[in-house]
Amino acid sequence: MTMKDPVRLLDGAGSAAEQGVLRAGAAEQPSEAARQRLAIALGLSSAGPIEAPSGGEPARTGSPGAADALGAMQATATLSAKWLAVTLGTIGIGAAVLATQLLRAPDGQARRASALEYESPARPDPAPSAPAAALAPPAQAPIDEIAPPSAAGPASPRRGRQASLAREIAQLDAVRALLADGDPSAALARLRDYAREHTAGVLAQEAATLRIEALLAHEPHTRAHARARTEAARFLRDNPQSPHANRIQALLDDAR
Amino acid sequence: MFRADYRFIWRLLRRLGVPQDQVDDATQQVFLIAAERLNDIQPQRERSFAYGTALRLAQTLRRRAQRETPSDACDERPSGWPAPDALTDQRRNCELLDRVLDQLPLELRSVFILYELEALSSPEIAELAEIPLGTVASRLRRARARFKTLVELETATPPGTRGTGA
Numbered sequence: 001m002t003m004k005d006p007v008r009l010l011d012g013a014g015s016a017a018e019q020g021v022l023r024a025g026a027a028e029q030p031s032e033a034a035r036q037r038l039a040i041a042l043g044l045s046s047a048g049p050i051e052a053p054s055g056g057e058p059a060r061t062g063s064p065g066a067a068d069a070l071g072a073m074q075a076t077a078t079l080s081a082k083w084l085a086v087t088l089g090t091i092g093i094g095a096a097v098l099a100t101q102l103l104r105a106p107d108g109q110a111r112r113a114s115a116l117e118y119e120s121p122a123r124p125d126p127a128p129s130a131p132a133a134a135l136a137p138p139a140q141a142p143i144d145e146i147a148p149p150s151a152a153g154p155a156s157p158r159r160g161r162q163a164s165l166a167r168e169i170a171q172l173d174a175v176r177a178l179l180a181d182g183d184p185s186a187a188l189a190r191l192r193d194y195a196r197e198h199t200a201g202v203l204a205q206e207a208a209t210l211r212i213e214a215l216l217a218h219e220p221h222t223r224a225h226a227r228a229r230t231e232a233a234r235f236l237r238d239n240p241q242s243p244h245a246n247r248i249q250a251l252l253d254d255a256r
Numbered sequence: 257m258f259r260a261d262y263r264f265i266w267r268l269l270r271r272l273g274v275p276q277d278q279v280d281d282a283t284q285q286v287f288l289i290a291a292e293r294l295n296d297i298q299p300q301r302e303r304s305f306a307y308g309t310a311l312r313l314a315q316t317l318r319r320r321a322q323r324e325t326p327s328d329a330c331d332e333r334p335s336g337w338p339a340p341d342a343l344t345d346q347r348r349n350c351e352l353l354d355r356v357l358d359q360l361p362l363e364l365r366s367v368f369i370l371y372e373l374e375a376l377s378s379p380e381i382a383e384l385a386e387i388p389l390g391t392v393a394s395r396l397r398r399a400r401a402r403f404k405t406l407v408e409l410e411t412a413t414p415p416g417t418r419g420t421g422a
Contacts, residue, residue, distance in 0.1 A: 005378050008371070009400070017411045018404065021356065024349030026373055030266035034280040038262075038287060169292050180320060250277070 037243035168194070168203045175210050184217035208235055209244040209251075216255045225255065261303055262287070264374060265310050271369045272314035273358055275321050282317060286310050307384050311366060356406040360399055367392055368399035 007013040010022050171194045178187040191211045194201065201207060208231070215228035232248050239245065266283045274282050286309050290302065297305045357365055366385065370376045378396070382389045 005371075006396070006400075008375065009403075010372065015404075015407070018407050020345070021349045021353045021407055022372060024346045025271060025353045027346060028267065028270055028350070030263055030280070030283065034266070034283065035262060037280065038284045166292055169288055247281075 033243070165202050168198055168201050168207075171197075172203055172206055172210060175207075175214070179210070179214060179217065182217075184214040187214040187217075205235075205239065205242055205244050209247055212248055213251055216251055220255070228252075228255070261306065264303075265306055267374065268307070268310050268366075268369060269314055271353075271357060271373060272311065272362075272365065273318045273321075273354070274314050275317065278317055278321075282310075282313055285313060304384055304386060311362070315362065352407070352410050356403060356410060359406055360402055364395050364399035364402065367395040368403060371396050372400075372403075 009018050010026070014022065171190065175187045175190045175194070178184070178190060188211065191207055191214065194207055198204070198207075212228050212232050212235070215224045215231070218224035229252065232252055235242070235248055236245055262283070265286050266279060269282045269286070270276070270279045286306055289309055290297070290306055293305070357369070360368060367381060370381045370384065371378070376384065378389055378392045381387075381392045385392070
C-alpha cells in the first residue's frame with residue numbers, strides 16, 4: 001500500500017504562525033556572489049564570467065555552446081563530474097575541466113581523503129584519512145621567516161593547477177583542522193609547506209586568509225599579531241574585490 | 257535544475273544551524289570535498305553524497321559555534337530579503353525558526369527541512385538520506401508535532417521572558 005504524503009505546513013496544514021516562520025526560512029537564498037566565490041576558490045574564475053577552456057565564448061548555462069562543451073566532456077568525464085559541472089551552473093565548463101583533471105591526476109592526489117575532522121559518507125574507505133593531530137608538526141620557525149603565499153591569484157600556467165589542486169585542497173583542510181584544534185603554530189608550519197610547494201597556488205588567497213587567521217590566533221601584542229595586520233593590510237590593498245576581503249576584515253575587527 | 261543542488265546545499269546548511277556568516281564557506285567546503293572525491297562517488301548518488309557531507313559538516317560547525325561566543329544567526333540580511341521596512345517581521349520569524357529548529361534532534365530536523373522547506377517527497381527523502389520510507393514518515397510525524405508545539409510556545413511567550421522559565 002502506498003503511503004500518501006501529508007499536506008505540507010506551508011500548503012495549508014500549518015497555522016498562520018507556523019507558515020510565517022517557514023516562509024521566512026524559505027525566503028533565504030544564496031547569493032550569486034557566493035556561487036562566484038566558489039568558482040574562484042576552485043580557481044576557475046575571476047570576478048567576471050567564466051571562459052570556456054578553448055578560450056572561446058564565455059560559458060553560459062543552458063546556451064548551445066555550453067551544451068556542446070558538456071557533451072564533449074562526457075567522453076572523458078564521468079557522470080559524477082558532469083553533476084558537479086552542472087550543479088555549479090555557469091562555471092560548469094570550468095568545473096567539468098577541473099573534474100576531468102582530478103580524475104586524471106595521479107591516484108595518490110586525486111584520492112587523497114579530506115583531512116577535515118568528519119568523514120564523508122562515501123563508500124567505506126579502508127584507509128581513513130590521517131587525522132591532523134597525527135601530522136608531526138615541524139619545529140616552529142620565527143615568524144619573520146615565514147613567507148606568506150602569494151595572494152595575487154593563480155599566475156602559474158594551467159599545468160601547475162592540473163597537478164596540484166587536489167593536494168592544495170587537502171593541505172588547506174589540514175590547516176583548518178589545526179586551527180580548529182587550537183594549534184596555530186602547527187597551522188603556520190603547514191602553510192609554510194604549502195607556500196613552498198605551491199608558489200602560485202590556485203587557493204593562494206584562501207591560504208593567505210588562513211595564515212592571517214593563524215597569526216591572529218597568537219597572543220595579542222605579539223609580533224605575530226603585528227605581522228597579521230601588515231599582511232592583512234597588504235591583502236586588502238592588493239585584492240579589494242576578493243571574496244576573502246570581508247573575512248579578513250572581520251578577523252581584524254575581532255582581534256581589536 | 258543546474259543551480260538546484262548548490263542552492264539546496266546552501267539552504268540545507270543554513271537550516272541545519274550553521275552560523276549565518278559561515279554558510280557560504282561551508283557550502284564551498286561541501287563542493288570542494290565532492291570535487292576531491294569524484295572518483296569515489298557512485299553515479300547518480302552525487303546529491304546523496306553532498307547531503308551526507310553537509311549533514312556532518314553542519315554538526316561539526318554547530319559544535320564549534322556552541323563552544324564559541326554565540327552570535328545572532330540572523331544578523332546579516334540574507335540574499336533575496338525585502339527592504340528594511342518589511343524586514344522586521346521576517347527577521348523575527350527567521351530568528352524564531354532558528355530557535356525552534358535548534359531544539360529538534362538532527363534526524364528529525366533534517367527530515368523536516370527536506371519535507372517542509374525543500375518540498376521533497378517522502379520517497380525522495382528516503383532515497384537521499386538512504387533511510388526506509390517508514391522511517392521518513394515516522395520522523396516527519398514527530399518533527400511536525402514538536403515543531404507545532406515549539407512554535408506555539410514561542411509565540412505565546414512574551415519576548416522578554418523567553419528562556420527564563422517564566
